[in-house]
Amino acid sequence: MRPCAVLKCLLTVLLLSFLAGGRAKAQDDRTDTLRLTVSFQRGASVIDADFRDNGVHMREFRKAVESRLREGCVPGTVFLRGSSSPEGVSSDNDALAGLRAQALEAWLTDNFGPRFGISSREAGEGWADLARIIRTLDVPWRDAALKIIESEPVADSRENTLRGLAGGAAWNWLDANVFPDLRTASVSVCCTFSRPLPVPADTVYITQTVRDTVYVDATPLVQPAPEPAGPDFTDRRMLFALRTNVLAVPFLNLGLELPLGRRWSVGADVYYPWLWRSGHADGVDKTGSCIELMAADLELRYWFPRRNMQDGQRLLGHSIGVYGAAGHFDFERDWSGLQGEFYDVGLDYLYAAPIFRGRMHLEAELGLGYIWSTARPYDCFEPGGIIYHRKGVTQNTTWVGPTRVQLSLVFPIYTRRKGGER
Numbered sequence: 001m002r003p004c005a006v007l008k009c010l011l012t013v014l015l016l017s018f019l020a021g022g023r024a025k026a027q028d029d030r031t032d033t034l035r036l037t038v039s040f041q042r043g044a045s046v047i048d049a050d051f052r053d054n055g056v057h058m059r060e061f062r063k064a065v066e067s068r069l070r071e072g073c074v075p076g077t078v079f080l081r082g083s084s085s086p087e088g089v090s091s092d093n094d095a096l097a098g099l100r101a102q103a104l105e106a107w108l109t110d111n112f113g114p115r116f117g118i119s120s121r122e123a124g125e126g127w128a129d130l131a132r133i134i135r136t137l138d139v140p141w142r143d144a145a146l147k148i149i150e151s152e153p154v155a156d157s158r159e160n161t162l163r164g165l166a167g168g169a170a171w172n173w174l175d176a177n178v179f180p181d182l183r184t185a186s187v188s189v190c191c192t193f194s195r196p197l198p199v200p201a202d203t204v205y206i207t208q209t210v211r212d213t214v215y216v217d218a219t220p221l222v223q224p225a226p227e228p229a230g231p232d233f234t235d236r237r238m239l240f241a242l243r244t245n246v247l248a249v250p251f252l253n254l255g256l257e258l259p260l261g262r263r264w265s266v267g268a269d270v271y272y273p274w275l276w277r278s279g280h281a282d283g284v285d286k287t288g289s290c291i292e293l294m295a296a297d298l299e300l301r302y303w304f305p306r307r308n309m310q311d312g313q314r315l316l317g318h319s320i321g322v323y324g325a326a327g328h329f330d331f332e333r334d335w336s337g338l339q340g341e342f343y344d345v346g347l348d349y350l351y352a353a354p355i356f357r358g359r360m361h362l363e364a365e366l367g368l369g370y371i372w373s374t375a376r377p378y379d380c381f382e383p384g385g386i387i388y389h390r391k392g393v394t395q396n397t398t399w400v401g402p403t404r405v406q407l408s409l410v411f412p413i414y415t416r417r418k419g420g421e422r
Helices: 003-024 051-070 090-115 127-135 142-151 155-163 165-177
Strands: 027-039 073-084 120-125 184-196 206-210 213-216 236-245 253-260 264-271 290-303 317-333 336-355 360-380 387-389 395-416
Touching (some): 090 184, 142 155, 142 165, 155 165, 317 360
Antiparallel strands (some): 027 184, 236 395, 290 317, 317 336, 336 360
């Protein structure tokens, strides 16, 4: 091969290498770290959106994550940490810190699905954080407290020694001013952004060469759109919920349930179904058939604890209740019927699940109880005519067993908080 041909080949290879390297660098790679810390009350492991502006911080973190996802963020390293203050037995505190980390992990899963795979976890008493905070204090016992924390290897002994420092004044001050900052769970998410830079008009990216033919890759880099997230309940408070039992003529019965704190609720239902055949007139149709029922019930319900329950997501999950009901009925067929009253008391189990992305609930309920009823037989001889009770005749009935079956649609009513205030 002639020297000029060799030189031409070398220049071609160098040019291709330069252009290929330009393509590898023709994107903007940067990282960003998002952090969220939620606080817990003493001994608690359930996230309370009302406590120490947790709801505000969670709402801001969610908005920041969704904004990054829209920009094409790829979640990378996710570090989850649970912490507890040092008072009490260290093994119990370590377990409590782990439960707090699990509560925050459940919140992440509920809000973002499987996008965030936890890379590393840590849970335990916050002695390192306590030492870091004490170093910033201007108190007479600061150095002595740091010496106790750094020299005593056993956590429970370290706590006992620290309790006696300055006659107990140091521990009392820390309990009021520092320990609340140690009862936390936190997560940090490292996001990586990869976006193509604008391509100059005179730039060609060479991706493949075959002899003297050049192929240009003009396929744009498209980031998949993030999955739509469900409603944000961190800044909502449930006022009450309306419901109707679809097994008992929907919307001819109506219920109201009020949350009482995070574990209890009280509810009431009214039933007023009137069932009749065509040709019904004044309660009795031409064939002498009629069903009328007026009833009401009251219930007190306990809801079992749920991990990561936001304040706007009450009245969900498993619960048990005690109820009482009373009503009047009029059942007639072939011109003979019964009029009477009934009374019902019992215990029930209820499970409620969110539907339509949490905007409604579906409740399934089964109750076991005791019914007592008294009825007076009567006869009627013309449509809408006078009824004639059979003098001195009553029918008393009792029943022990299933007395309550409901499949209800529930419509929660919310109000928004102002700035996440308690």
